[in-house]
Amino acid sequence: MTRAGADDGRKEIDMTVSNDTYPKRHSLTRRDFLRLTAGAGALLAASDPRAGAVAERKPVDLELALRAQPEALALFPGAPTRVWRYTAKVIQGDPASVSALPDTYLGPILRLRRGSRVRITLDNGLTEDTNVHWHGLHVPERMDGHPRDVARPGGQYVYEFEVRDRAGTYWFHPHTHGRTGAQIYQGLTGLLLVGDDAERALDLPDGAQDVPLVLQDRTLGSDNQFAYIEAGMPMMQRMMGFLGDRILVNGRPDFVLPVATRAYRLRLLNASSARVYKLAWRDGTPLTVIATDGGLLARPVERPYVTLAPAERIELWADFSGRRVGETLALESLPFAGGMAMGGGMMGRGGMMNGMMGGRLPNGAAFPVLTVRVARQESESRRLPAQLATLAAADARAAVNANAPRRFGLTMGQMEWSINGRSFEMEAVARDEIVRLDTTEVWEFANDRARMMAMPHPLHVHGVQFRVLERSVARGGEDAWNTVRAGYVDEGYKDTLLLMPGERARVLLRFADYPGLFVFHCHNLEHGDMGMMRNYRVRA
Ligand code: C2O
Ligand code: CU
């Protein structure tokens, strides 16, 4: 099978921080690449049902080589940190489609145009299976990174799809069953930005004023290594999900963003395993939100703070034009309740369980996220558009089951999180997990079943962008809910939805274009890995 420089990648660890997003020793010539991928396509299509190759190879607008491999990076003073990292290279198409964030373990930023056809070949330089899920994108089942579709160590997987999604902030990460949390924790995460003509016409801040901000928490173990909860960790810690005590922005601690006195587009992704952020400017300036998971809102909305659960994205319009050079402004995470509850009673901040599970920084604790420093005077001509996009109304009457939503309870079995009492099974689909192609449905998620251990669950559905119809909370959950709910932004398209203890939500989903098997799951990564995930089938 095809091994594009995989073997040397596994033996050696690169000790340098490279700005080249695709290390030279793995680079392929275009001819090599075409030979390899054509070979992979033919072989996989002929013999392997898990193949990501397409039988018929259409020409593409953009072709990328994406590699996952171990590296060691000097991220903190002292010893280098061993990470797993994505690197990418443009084989064909716009060279600006791949750019690197500086000094980080995070993967490159991929920029895709709506309407374009892309081919991305994953090259697995790890010693275990991996794959790529394009979080938030609407792609065919075999291109979606379902846990059954993986590249073996040293092998490849060819992803090919048309970009049908709205302009917005998406991301990519591995999705191997039971190992997603660990692989993301080691560093396998990248942003994927989709652009289109309608967005371009808005003339939003771009270039240096379009700033990606990836939020993650990590715990540094001995010798600057990322410590993760593994098989031997306390069961209670797995039940909670991983919470690190260091907040990293774009992979760096104590993040400072130098800005000019003008407007910025800040694209925030919460790529943490289990941490929920309650983001606010320290000086009380409201947050101006222009986009959520699935792209631009119809018009900007203001929030006193924004609640950002794992996998959620938010885009802010941040105007620093009224500020003085030298001024600093902190973005922080405010305290909230509902980290978890045991036996019905909420454990407050610093409560015993929280203290045990979150170490020095439990979910709901307050902490600084980053500092904006006004560094330069520059004049600004941009204005925040009053209208950003045209969104169809979220009308439940469009659904085939408007009066009888499909219900999914978030449940807990024998110290195991589940959905409707079921754990993930690789290919299994229950009768109530089958939907019809080309229909619209209402789904209801209910986080009021696991009363013995209530905690937040960010629910994510693959393959669709949905609309939030309504939310409510069970009696007794109001107080905790009230500490986060003003920060929900439900006005636009979403693919991930936070459900606090006792909360229920109804969402409207449309199953267009692609039949097949997709997953939906809790995006608390340890919950997903433990089986809080199910398939749903879109039947043609
Ligand atoms: Cu962000 Cu199933 O994934
Ligand atoms: Cu996803």
Ligand code: CU
């Ligand atoms: Cu969960």
